[in-house]
Amino acid sequence: MSTAGAIAETPAVATPLPKRRPVIALVLFVLLALIPVATALGLPSHWLSLVTRAMIFAIAALSLDLILGVGGLVSFGHAAFIGIGAYVTGIMITEGRPEALLALPLILVACAVFAAVTGAVSLRTRGVAFIMITLAFGQMGFFLAQALSAYGGDDGLTLAERSTVLGFDVFANRTRFFYIVLAALAGCYALVSIIVASRFGRVLRASRENATRVTVTGYDVGRVRLIAYVISGMIAGLSGFFLANQTEFVSPAFMSWQRSGELIFMVVLGGTGSLHGAVIGALAYLFTEEILSGLGEYWRGIFGTYLLFGFDLRIAAEHWKAIFGPLIVLFVLFTRGGIVGIISKLGRRHD
Amino acid sequence: MTEPVLVLDGVQKSFGALKVTDGVSLAVAPGELHALIGPNGAGKTTLVHQISGMLRPDTGTVRFRGHDITTLSPEKRARAGLARTFQITSTIASLSVLENVALSVQARAAHPLALFRNAARDERLNGPAWAAIEAVGLAERAHVPAGRLSHGEKRALEIAMALTLEPAAILLDEPLAGVGREEGERLISLLKSLKGRYAMLLVEHDMEAVFALADKVSVLVYGRVIASGDPAVVRADPAVREAYLGEEG
Numbered sequence: 001m002s003t004a005g006a007i008a009e010t011p012a013v014a015t016p017l018p019k020r021r022p023v024i025a026l027v028l029f030v031l032l033a034l035i036p037v038a039t040a041l042g043l044p045s046h047w048l049s050l051v052t053r054a055m056i057f058a059i060a061a062l063s064l065d066l067i068l069g070v071g072g073l074v075s076f077g078h079a080a081f082i083g084i085g086a087y088v089t090g091i092m093i094t095e096g097r098p099e100a101l102l103a104l105p106l107i108l109v110a111c112a113v114f115a116a117v118t119g120a121v122s123l124r125t126r127g128v129a130f131i132m133i134t135l136a137f138g139q140m141g142f143f144l145a146q147a148l149s150a151y152g153g154d155d156g157l158t159l160a161e162r163s164t165v166l167g168f169d170v171f172a173n174r175t176r177f178f179y180i181v182l183a184a185l186a187g188c189y190a191l192v193s194i195i196v197a198s199r200f201g202r203v204l205r206a207s208r209e210n211a212t213r214v215t216v217t218g219y220d221v222g223r224v225r226l227i228a229y230v231i232s233g234m235i236a237g238l239s240g241f242f243l244a245n246q247t248e249f250v251s252p253a254f255m256s257w258q259r260s261g262e263l264i265f266m267v268v269l270g271g272t273g274s275l276h277g278a279v280i281g282a283l284a285y286l287f288t289e290e291i292l293s294g295l296g297e298y299w300r301g302i303f304g305t306y307l308l309f310g311f312d313l314r315i316a317a318e319h320w321k322a323i324f325g326p327l328i329v330l331f332v333l334f335t336r337g338g339i340v341g342i343i344s345k346l347g348r349r350h351d
Numbered sequence: 352m353t354e355p356v357l358v359l360d361g362v363q364k365s366f367g368a369l370k371v372t373d374g375v376s377l378a379v380a381p382g383e384l385h386a387l388i389g390p391n392g393a394g395k396t397t398l399v400h401q402i403s404g405m406l407r408p409d410t411g412t413v414r415f416r417g418h419d420i421t422t423l424s425p426e427k428r429a430r431a432g433l434a435r436t437f438q439i440t441s442t443i444a445s446l447s448v449l450e451n452v453a454l455s456v457q458a459r460a461a462h463p464l465a466l467f468r469n470a471a472r473d474e475r476l477n478g479p480a481w482a483a484i485e486a487v488g489l490a491e492r493a494h495v496p497a498g499r500l501s502h503g504e505k506r507a508l509e510i511a512m513a514l515t516l517e518p519a520a521i522l523l524d525e526p527l528a529g530v531g532r533e534e535g536e537r538l539i540s541l542l543k544s545l546k547g548r549y550a551m552l553l554v555e556h557d558m559e560a561v562f563a564l565a566d567k568v569s570v571l572v573y574g575r576v577i578a579s580g581d582p583a584v585v586r587a588d589p590a591v592r593e594a595y596l597g598e599e600g
Contacts, residue, residue: 194467194469195466195467197469197470197471198465198466198467198468198469198470199457199460199462199463199464199465199466199468199470199473199476200464200465200466201470202446202450202453202454202457202470202471203454203457203463203464205443205445205446206443206446206454209443209444209445209446210441210442210443210444212405212437212441213437213441213442213443214443214454215425215426215429216403216405216425216426216429216434216435216441217426217429217454217455217458217512217516218426218427218429218430218458218459218463218516219426219458219463219464220424220426221426224464227464227466
């Protein structure tokens with residue numbers, strides 16, 4: 001009875017936003033850290049590369065969430081930054097300079113410059129125009145990569161080796177590579193979280209909702225957005241560095257507009273603006289892709305047949321994108337706030 | 352004679368063939384509450400937009416604290432000490448009252464865009480924000496998201512945000528519009544308590560409030576100031592009575 005009374009007395013004040021976010025993120029990172037253990041205990045070993053790849057995209061999705069979810073800017077050219085990161089890595093390796101401590105600063109500078117220049121132009125616009133201009137800049141990167149005939153052009157560039165750190169081939173071991181990517185993801189997550197909670201982050205969040213109010217309060221909204229855009233681009237460049245090292249191959253497709261669209265999907269799927277949502281979205285996206293495209297094999301592994309009600313699931317697996325597309329549409333239509341929205345709804349029910 | 356804080360000189364603005372601001376000149380002295388009244392469509396809000404920088408006049412100048420600010424961006428005007436509220440309240444709906452005001456405090460702080468400095472727990476921001484929230488009577492609502500406030504409370508919040516900018520002048524665009532009687536009276540007493548401390552340009556429809564508050568009244572009709580001066584004199588002006596006050600009965 002006393003609890004009921006306390007609830008009734010609690011005024012509408014003192015209800016700060018739920019502080020569950022770091023907990024969910026922590027659980028998520030711990031679970032991820034256990035994946036190599038699981039593969040050692042019998043989970044198919046290709047899951048190690050799959051999760052590594054998912055975490056690499058999670059870094060990019062996280063960076064996109066900073067401008068899309070927190071800043072309200074739907075960038076449709078974010079894959080360009082992955083591409084820049086991957087190509088700088090690939091070109092340097094091809095030129096016989098695989099040192100990561102050389103490549104990484106170069107990637108960050110290249111992405112920052114590209115973001116500053118393209119952002120200065122595209123951030124003059126809003127809404128659909130912004131989407132279109134970022135798409136155009138993204139495609140510019142795509143065609144530029146295609147034109148790099150010295151580095152594979154249209155066919156892409158196969159890397160002779162991986163990046164090294166102080167001369168050591170640290171990425172050769174798959175488990176070590178997994179943990180390096182996990183650490184990078186956790187680091188980026190912490191960095192973006194701190195930025196979002198900072199003075200700068202508050203202005204960025206407020207600008208998404210009411211730019212006029214923020215302007216008459218004395219802030220240069222355009223400048224705030226540009227800074228966020230540059231930070232976001234630099235983090236996405238880091239994911240390109242890892243992607244090149246995982247696939248040992250770089251191609252123009254890394255920066256195609258479809259890839260940018262996938263990144264947006266990941267963020268929306270997970271739940272925009274929450275940061276850990278982007279990470280969850282990227283993981284969920286790649287897992288679903290993996291499971292759908294291997295549908296027949298998974299089914300056979302469990303039930304010993306490819307058939308479900310007389311239907312050969314290998315056919316469905318072949319056309320998995322036709323299933324995946326509608327799934328995403330239904331998911332976005334029927335959930336608010338993506339996967340993270342569902343989690344917090346369940347959490348509230350338990351309280 | 353003290354130098355006026357805000358001086359408009361021959362400000363003109365047209366939208367196509369329509370002259371919405373037709374050579375407006377007026378001055379607001381330090382600590383003066385200058386009311387701007389006029390019928391609907393007289394161009395009051397358009398004029399406020401030109402003073403706050405959201406619109407640029409075609410000709411004429413806006414001077415603030417002795418500087419020509421006619422071409423200055425809105426954010427620079429805000430930083431120079433020119434605050435405003437909106438006819439349609441403008442706050443950050445998802446942020447709490449405290450965060451809204453702290454956002455305003457932050458704009459005047461030493462590092463307004465610090466990347467790694469936590470904002471929510473920053474006492475240098477929250478301290479002054481609390482003071483302003485208490486001054487406008489919103490202390491009990493400090494943790495409520497601004498979007499859930501009543502209309503009158505949003506007005507009070509806007510005023511708190513304006514105050515924390517440490518302004519030299521405040522533009523108030525119809526702060527009483529759409530506010531109930533009780534909340535309206537609270538807002539009027541709030542504005543009264545601010546009188547003398549800030550130069551204020553008050554755009555308002557509520558005549559009772561205007562004549563209770565204003566030191567000076569200007570009447571805007573079809574983008575033109577047809578009368579300006581002491582409230583009692585303006586009220587008696589036959590042209591004003593015909594153009595405006597007559598309508599009110």
